[in-house]
Amino acid sequence: MGCTYSVYRKKKTNFPEVVVFVPSTRIPVQSDLQRVLKGVIPRDLVDKLTSLRNQILLVAEDTGGSAITELRRALNEYLSLLIGLTKKEYGLEGLIDFKWKHLEDGKQDSSVANTWFEVLSAVHLMAMLTLSEADSMMIPKDSSGSGFRVVSSDSKREAIDLLLKASGYLEFCLRDILTRIPPEVRNTFPHDLQEGVLEAIAIQTLGQGTEIQLGLAVECQKATLSVKRRLACEQLIYFSQAYHCLLGCNTNQGSGRKHLRFIKWKFLEAKAAAYYYHGLILDKGNESNSSIGAVSCFLAAEELLAESKKASLSFCLAAPVTRVPPLWGAMKFLHQKIPEVASRKSQMYGYLWEQEKGLQSLPDLPEFQLSLRPDDYELPEIDPAWDSRNWESLGQPLKEHLIDSDENPTD
Template identity: 65%
Template sequence: MGCSVSVLGMRKKKPNIPEVSVFVPLMRIPAKSNIQISLKGLVPNDLLDKLSSLRNQILLLTEDTDGSSTTQIWPVLEEYLPVLIGLTEKDHGLEELVEFKWKTVTRHQEASLSNSWFELLSVIHMMTVLTLSEANSLLIPEEHLGSEIRTVSTDSKRDAVDLLLKASGYIEFCIHEILVRIPPETKRSLPKDLQEGILEALSIQALGQGTEIQLGLAMESQKASLSVKRRLACEQLSYFSQAYGCLSQCDLSHGYGKKHLWFIKWKFLEAKAAAYYYHGLIMDKGTDPSSSISAVCCFAAAEELLTESKKACLSFCLANPVSRIPPFWGSMKYLNQKIPEVALKKSQMYGYLLEQEKGLQVLPDLPEFQLSLRPNDYRLPEMDPAWDRESWEIESQTLKEHLKDQEDMY
């Protein structure tokens, strides 16, 4: 009996294979840094304690939960930012005094840079990941996790769009307000997943996914016309095309790099299938033979793209780290059924025209539209009042204390 119990006790737990609706980058979390030693004697002790304490809280919370407890982490991040901003102020002369260390939740990669802008970049990147993770959770209700059916409420979809726009805004701030302040030689030492191209792709794809959700909502609305649905599908295609262009120029040898690329390919193909399907429906309303033939070409292209998108989805799911094959939901739940049906029906209906007018069998170009979604504007909070230097009282440090601190750093 004892042996059987011990064998059972040694059985491995089933791996927790996640389901992905919104692509969430690999979380980076703080690693221990010697803030107090680096800044001792340069800023007041109470400010130093606050800075160090808040960062340590983030470190402990993220290590305990692998960054999954957003409700606990957010308040600390929001409290840490105003204090951290003081280190980036040029007038304070402290930008490059602290060596900030960050690591991935998998503990496989660690980055260490003596630059307070790197710390700010890492914090806002963490905020982005938490926001995308929250959007992903909204679109994968726990009661449907692993199920072949996924039902997402309208409110959850709209909330997810808001979160995607917020995440895109965070990344745009990183690109245009933080990366530009990091010296080129330091920028070259940034972790690969903080490259400008990867951040830009992440921002654009968030807008693409927001548009994808809007397309699904339009399909559920009786008021949305074919033109509106085609426009949304074409906009979604434009976003993912841009995101792919950004990502394809980057070094993707980091953690989720290849999986990220497969995600964008998958979504790009889905969007293109949807765009050609709705373009075909509009072309089919024409009365001349060329319109009917163009419509059939659109439906055939949509069906082929749908097949390719399923292959890309499988490649995405198999790419490291492995994820579940998601059920069809939103716009694709409808299109996965309708595209093959309509393609077959229309090819049979207009088969005689295809034989007679072979010269007209040319896939028409998709229309281009001005993109509707924009990232939310993000601004940093006000700097903590504790950085008011007029009220500072800094204790002097003896040579012996200074030498001891230097020993503690190594």
């Protein structure tokens, strides 16, 4: 009697790479808008609202959020209809309980009866999709397997444009949507929609745009040391600001812990780059203390670089686990140059540095005005259906209908 052997191969876990950090993608939970809005607004308007909201949900779930163009188009159409529900003259702001969930695990994170919350969630989704698109621009589909990432300059510039657009969406959320929502309602929001989290993402997105700019400058022979130092210092400021925005938030929820580790990692990389380029500029000075200051900068950069490697690993290991990305941009160059220059310069000026190290502190980095700004964003125009004569088919004006509903509640 023969023996039958079954061979089971353990399924290989595919950990994604992250270049542009996308904190979390939230999508709508299917809701019965027709039941709530029946007889309140025209049926065709209800049908369009319901259809578009469900379309966003289904497309996002079917494609894992990768159908960005289709989702963006549906979101724009949905927003133009949704704006009508925010108009005070219609009295519909708190009529619908809007529910959203995480795309990654399908867990519902919110249920809020406020139309501006729905607008906020829709614009936030547009921002996350744009960040995801920028991330895909920075990850080539045909990996060379060399351990280094090769991305075209055009893709990098397009990624920067997308980052500015995403920051614009988030800036609009902070400036024009959150301010319309009562504090007691905002206090019920999930982690991803907390004011500090939104502000941190908006700022760090500009920092990542600057990071890509620095990489382009490193590759450009015409870019001066001053330009590179400025970009590194600006990147450092952006990530420092983003970190401070998160300090008041509960980072133990959702992707908060991973988000904080990402910012720390990028902060350390930016600081290492800033001290390296500052050291190169100081080293061009003629005075002996310039050389000592330069050595201090190079050694600080080397130490920060080592810390950034640990921070990178810490970020990747935080849930959800991601792959350690290959070196790219300025870091591909600096991971080699910083240790080399630090070693060479400390040998050249070691005797001076040993004499003065107790007397001279690490030189201050120069401060610069930040260059990148979020793109402007405005909500789309309200859908013409809200001005349609179909309102007459309801048999009574909307305000009267709502008054009647309030005066004659049903169980």
